[in-house]
Amino acid sequence: MSPAREVGPGRWRGRWTPEDRAASVWPTLPFEVGDGCPGLRVTLEHDRSHGSSGVVDLGLVDPLGWRGWSGGARSVLEVAPRGATPGYLDRGLPPGTWEVVLGLHRLPPEGLEVEVTVEQVVVEPPPQAPPGPPTERPPRRRLPAPAGLRWLATDLHAHSVHSDGVLTLDALAALAVSQGLDALWVTDHNTVSHHPHLEEVGARHGIRLLPGQEVTTADGHANALGDVGWVDFRRPAREWADHARGAGGLLSLNHPVAGDCAWRDPGGPLGGPPDLAEVWHGPWADPTHGGPLAWWAAAGQPVPVGGSDVHDPREQLPGTPTTWVLTEDDDVLGGLAAGRTAVSAGTAAPVLLRLGDELHTLGADGTQLVCADGRRTPVRGDRVVVTGHDGPHLLERDDRTLVALSS
Structure with missing residues (x-):
């Protein structure tokens, strides 16, 4: 039985x-909305003196389905007849039964007092910041590729104000262009409210903004990549993968050994290896730390990708790392599905590329090529081509700092 009691309208x-x-990580509080509702304001209050040991998330369901998610990033959300707080779909105020969804992310042993208020009041649409001027792009890197294919500089993991990022979509796009990226997957937490805006914003800045979502729970995060609709993070992880694949997308496991966000396989196995694995996570504290690579090897070396996980450009920039995807007709999702990936520290950093039975190193003089079986080959020269090496490979420095990797 829920401890929530109604103490007023x-x-x-x-x-x-x-x-x-x-009993339930995601309790709900139902309420009714009638015809002509002028707007909704939902406020979540709880004792924040416990710090990270007392965290409650906030979301919303309307009669048409999932409306959006703030997680712990916001304690107030608003929905107007036209417009909504970022993170929530803009589709008016349909009459019927709505639900506030809480996420009991962390609770202290003695529990946490929580208060939720739903007001039916006139709310103004959120202000729209004017887009800035087009951003100058650095010269694109020319990488060797077979006829009809080309490498695109991509970042598979980024956040905006539609979840817990600080940048608008326009600001995020401009920053990604300045970093030399060709494509950026915007993967806000447990929402697709950013998806309707990506094509327009990307066209304005000359970059492909691609639809994704970070399916987020306390037991693990995964990126559902593609225009696959909202994935219900409250369901078992196997269903996340089935949903994404069934809708023509892919599922990537994020930062599998990253502290309290590590992958713990919630809800049982995925039913097989993941489509992709974020082997190189942007805020990797120490590139000599071998935990992610060890996990990757133990998981059977699924297709490796990297993601900056940018939230705040003062802490992390898009494209650090960069995932290079060998594409046909600039189809990034198709290139990922085919496993044609390479990961480097940035768009201008040393790279390791697989082209058929050849491995090409560029800008990697003084590193070592590391095979899946442990063999190590010194790299001498700015561009080196090696044959007879199957499977994924790494480039490392002598101190075992990861420099680049290739599928």
Whole structure:
């Protein structure tokens, strides 16, 4: 039984405990919306003195389905007849039963007092920041590729104001262009509210902004890549993969050994290896740390990718690392599905590319080529071509710092 009790019209209060979380991580509070509702404001309040040990997330369902998610990034959301807080779909105020969705992310042993208020009031559409001027792109890197194919500089993991990022889509696109990226997957947490805007914003800045979402739980994160519709993060992980693949997309496991966001395989196995694995995560504290590579080897070396996981450009920039995808007709998703990837520290950093039975190193003089079986070959020269090496490979420095990798 939920501890929430209604203490006034549209107002609930209760103390959620670890026992409540064990019963349901995502409790809901239903309320009714009638015809002509002028707007909604939902406010979540709880004791924040516990810091990271007391975190409650916020989301919303309307009569048409999932509306959006703030996670722990916002405590107030608004929905107007036209417009909504970023993270929430803009589709008006359909009458019927709505639900506030809470996420009991972390609770202290004594529990956490939570109060939720739903007000039916006039709300103004969120202000729209004017787009800035076009950004100058650095010269594109010319990489060797077979006829009819080309490498695109891509980042598979980025966040905007539609979840817990600080940048608007326009600002994120401009920054990605300045970093030399050709394509950027925008993967906000548990929402697709950013998807309708990506094509227009990308065209304005001369970059492909691609639709993704980071399916996010306390037990693991995964990027659903492609225009696959919203993936229900509350369902078992196997269903995330089935949903993404069934809709023509891919599922990538994110930062599998990254502290409290490590992959713990929630809900049981995926039903096979993941489509992609974020072997190189942007905020990797120490590139000599071999944990991600060890996990990758133990997982059977699924197609490797990298993602900056940019939230704030003061902490991480898009394209650090860069995932190079060998594409036909600039089809990034198709190149990923075919496993044609390479990962480098940035768009101008040393790269290791597979072209058929050849491995090409560029700008990697003084590194070592590391085979899947442990063999190591010194790289001498700015461009070196090696044959007879099957499977994924790494470039490392003598201190075992990862420089680049290739599928």
